[in-house]
Amino acid sequence: MTMHGLTSQIESCSFWLDSTLPVYRIHLIALILLPVIFLFASLKAKLRGIRFENFEAVLKESEAILKDLTKIGLQHVFKDCGYALRLLEVRIPMHTIRNQSARLECHFDLEGEALYSVKWYKDGNEFYRFVPRDIPPVQLFPLPGVTVDTDNSNATQVTLQSVDLLASGKYRCEVSGEAPSFQTVSDHGDMLVVALPTEGPRISGGRPRYQIGDMVRINCTAGKSKPAAQLMWFINGEQADPKLIRGPYVIEDPRDELETAILGLEFEVRHQHFKKGDMKLKCLATIATVYWRSNEESVEGEKPQKAPVLESRETVPPSESRADRVQASGPCLSPAPSIFLLVTCFLLDLVSSRLTSISLDMTTR
Structure with a gap:
C-alpha cells in the first residue's frame, strides 16, 4: 500500500457526493481526512508496539481505519447527498395454513446506490441469498421446515412451498448496498403455521x-x-x-x-x-x-302436564231399558249430583204418582 493508494481509498468516499460537485471539492475532502486518519493510525500503531519508522504498517492501519469509517461513519455524513438505502416494507404473513405456500416480501429503495445483496433469515439462520452480480444470483442454505420455490423468488420476494409446522418462526430481510458504503437495512416479522382441524366442534x-x-x-x-x-x-x-x-x-x-x-x-x-x-x-x-x-x-x-278432571258418569247395564230404571227407582232414592237431577227426579215422582192415581180411579169404576 502506497501513499497514492491510501489517497485513492479516501477519494472513493466521494461515492456519496453528487456527481455534479466540482472535482476540487472531492480532493479537498481527501486532503482533510488524510492527516487525521494518518495521525490516528500512528497512535494506534504505537499502542500496538509498531514503530513509526515502519511506514508500511502505519499505512495498513490507516487503510483499515478508513474502511471502518467508510462503512460506519461516512455513510451517515453523506446521506444528505441523496444516496441512502431505504427499506420500505417487509411483509410476513402472520398465519399460514399447513401444506400451503407462503410469500415473504421485502420492498426497498436504493436511492442511487447499487444493490449488493438481499438475505433472508429464519430465527437468525440464513436460508436465502440473492446477489445480482453472481451467476446464478440465488443461493440457498438448507434449513429444517423451509423449502424455497426458486422459480417464484427474486430480490424482492421469497416463496416458501408446502410449509409445515417447523416453518413457524421469526423471518428477517436484510438488504445491503454495494461498495464502498455497504449500507445495510433490515426488518423482521413472525409467521405461525396453522394445522386446521379436520372436523368441527x-x-x-x-x-x-x-x-x-x-x-x-x-x-x-x-x-x-x-x-x-x-x-x-x-x-x-x-x-x-x-x-x-x-x-x-x-x-x-x-x-x-x-x-x-x-x-x-x-x-x-x-x-x-x-x-x-x-x-x-x-x-x-x-x-x-x-x-x-x-x-x-x-x-x-318440558311443558307442565294438566291435572286430570274427574267426571261422574252413570253406567247403564245393557239389559235394562230407561223405563225399567224409572220404575225400579220408585221415589228418587239415588243421590242427586246436581240441581238438574233433583228437578228431574221430582218430575218423575210427580208423573208416577199421577199415573198411580188414575189407575186406582179406573179400578174403582
Missing part, C-alpha cells in the same frame, strides 16, 4: 329436554389442530357468563403434536333460559383469522 353430555331447576353439564370438543382452537359458549345467541365455563383443557397427541381443546358449560336451568319454549346452546371454535366453525343444539323445555 362437537357438543356432548346434553339431554333433549330440560325442566326448570335441572342442571346442564355439557362439553364442547374441538378437532385436533395446532395451535389448539379457542372455544366459546353461547346461550340463546349470547356469550355465556364466565362463571358458567369449565376449562379450557388442552390435550396434546404425542404422535403428531396436534392439540385438542375441551370447554365445559355448567348451569342451573331457569325461566329466562327458554325462548318460546326452546333453549339454544352453541359452541364456537376459532383459530386466529383462518378458522371459524360452530355447532348448535336446540333443546326443549
Whole structure:
C-alpha cells in the first residue's frame, strides 16, 4: 500500500457526493481526512508496539481505519447527498395454513446506490441469498421446515412451498448496498403455521329436554389442530357468563403434536333460559383469522302436564231399558249430583204418582 493508494481509498468516499460537485471539492475532502486518519493510525500503531519508522504498517492501519469509517461513519455524513438505502416494507404473513405456500416480501429503495445483496433469515439462520452480480444470483442454505420455490423468488420476494409446522418462526430481510458504503437495512416479522382441524366442534353430555331447576353439564370438543382452537359458549345467541365455563383443557397427541381443546358449560336451568319454549346452546371454535366453525343444539323445555278432571258418569247395564230404571227407582232414592237431577227426579215422582192415581180411579169404576 502506497501513499497514492491510501489517497485513492479516501477519494472513493466521494461515492456519496453528487456527481455534479466540482472535482476540487472531492480532493479537498481527501486532503482533510488524510492527516487525521494518518495521525490516528500512528497512535494506534504505537499502542500496538509498531514503530513509526515502519511506514508500511502505519499505512495498513490507516487503510483499515478508513474502511471502518467508510462503512460506519461516512455513510451517515453523506446521506444528505441523496444516496441512502431505504427499506420500505417487509411483509410476513402472520398465519399460514399447513401444506400451503407462503410469500415473504421485502420492498426497498436504493436511492442511487447499487444493490449488493438481499438475505433472508429464519430465527437468525440464513436460508436465502440473492446477489445480482453472481451467476446464478440465488443461493440457498438448507434449513429444517423451509423449502424455497426458486422459480417464484427474486430480490424482492421469497416463496416458501408446502410449509409445515417447523416453518413457524421469526423471518428477517436484510438488504445491503454495494461498495464502498455497504449500507445495510433490515426488518423482521413472525409467521405461525396453522394445522386446521379436520372436523368441527362437537357438543356432548346434553339431554333433549330440560325442566326448570335441572342442571346442564355439557362439553364442547374441538378437532385436533395446532395451535389448539379457542372455544366459546353461547346461550340463546349470547356469550355465556364466565362463571358458567369449565376449562379450557388442552390435550396434546404425542404422535403428531396436534392439540385438542375441551370447554365445559355448567348451569342451573331457569325461566329466562327458554325462548318460546326452546333453549339454544352453541359452541364456537376459532383459530386466529383462518378458522371459524360452530355447532348448535336446540333443546326443549318440558311443558307442565294438566291435572286430570274427574267426571261422574252413570253406567247403564245393557239389559235394562230407561223405563225399567224409572220404575225400579220408585221415589228418587239415588243421590242427586246436581240441581238438574233433583228437578228431574221430582218430575218423575210427580208423573208416577199421577199415573198411580188414575189407575186406582179406573179400578174403582
